[in-house]
Amino acid sequence: MNKPEKSLLPEGAKARQVYLSLRDQIADGRLEDGDSLPPEQKLAEIFSVSRVTIRRALDALAAAGLVVRRAGSGTTVRTSGQAGQPMAMNLATLMPQLVEMGQTTTARLLSFSYGAAPEFVASALHLQPKEQVQIATRVRSTDGTPFSHLTTYVPAGIAENYSENDLATTPLFKLLELSGVQIKDAHQSVSATLAGPDVAEALGIAVGSALLSLRRVVRDVNDNGVEYLSALYRPDMFRVEMPLTRVGDGSARHWQPAIGKPPGEPS
Amino acid sequence: MNKPEKSLLPEGAKARQVYLSLRDQIADGRLEDGDSLPPEQKLAEIFSVSRVTIRRALDALAAAGLVVRRAGSGTTVRTSGQAGQPMAMNLATLMPQLVEMGQTTTARLLSFSYGAAPEFVASALHLQPKEQVQIATRVRSTDGTPFSHLTTYVPAGIAENYSENDLATTPLFKLLELSGVQIKDAHQSVSATLAGPDVAEALGIAVGSALLSLRRVVRDVNDNGVEYLSALYRPDMFRVEMPLTRVGDGSARHWQPAIGKPPGEPS
């Protein structure tokens, strides 16, 4: 009745550690495509764990498609033929390059309510304490695979200009502008966090997976905060891309974000 | 002095899950400063685990300073008085705002060698297969606390223009320009990953912690790749900040990175 349950992230502490170590060696080039891993028995000695534990780690690596195992022959690294490149959000456009990639996204509304703004939202949006905000949580998917978990906070007065249904179809900042809000600027902050149970379930990933975390505060022409976004992205499906140019001369030489130009194609 | 960072996520699978869930609820505002958590017995029922497991999770939260526990009274969320804001790297300058923050960083060289470029480096830098590169791994600290783990790949011909010692004192792109390299542009890609054993040890964090991952390819005026950087940052100490402006009219309205302007102060 219970299927083997091929987990991408080992539950146990040691197996997980071995998995992460090998994954890192593959990711940073210490182990390259086609390289043979040491036999399981050797790995067990290297990591000072039992072969069973090594096995669990290798199972996870194989499930993730990072290695190929063949009885008698051994385990080899396989990084080519990896799942297509993750979706990219170009900083210059603030929008995922969906059109270029021929991909479409769908949104599903997980929760929708009005309530007092949490402290950090109120201060970021310059709201009165306890001011009412609309809190909506959505999951975006591409080709049926969820890749982002979005929670937005919008002052109640503004949020009343669009319907709960609109949220499932239209990007929020479009809704805001359609509502007459004059967006002036935004500030994004990117970081990383671990997936908790609810987010993990919504995104179809293991609890404790790494997530790209993006927070965005959007302000209108009067410097009133109109949107606070807390977004979590699967790092294997989403990245923030930033083309940069070196400008200026001599000691005034500095970096500047390249605008309007997509990132250089990988040859 | 800095305390040895007792953030230690629980080893066990369930305790870790509870810890992450509660931590997330605190992080995203569902639980606010001063809020009382349900008593341990209630939490055990809510999460369907034993009180012992709840206790381990709360121990970790308390060690991380996110909650305060008082016998008889209960456990309350404490987010104020938290460790100061993380260092920010402004996109517009590509440099951490160290001067403004009155902070200094030191670098420690973990490894230094020459070898064949890993495939992904070779293709990103447009190198010949097997071309020699200098591979250096450094850890940067601020006030004695390590916050980033940097691995750089530089073509051997270029790398010979500076010494191993220079690496510990000077940002790499400065060394490159001092070496006569004319940097034209760069491309950064930001994502997230989990800390493996070696990185975890170097950064003084637990294995399996979330890390901000940044990859940067720097090219010179002839479009030759001169540096490949793979950087890992502690998310509690480092963020990438991106100020953005809405420009244009009507349907041509779009986002643009704001340049030369530091992010708005949080009042």
Add this chain to the structure above:
DNA sequence: AAAATTTGTATCTTTTATAATACAGATTTT
């Protein structure tokens, strides 16, 4: 074709995490 390797599978033991339960000490409520 035989021998040596290496992965696949199975069983058993040991260790560790979790569960269940009880009660003491601190704090608040009645």
Add this chain to the structure above:
DNA sequence: AAAATCTGTATTATAAAAGATACAAATTTT
């Protein structure tokens, strides 16, 4: 001041992860 709550601590039992071992099946080497 007594009762009700809640955290702190301890004990024992059960479940899960890890270790140890043996051998079969696939592959490579000799």
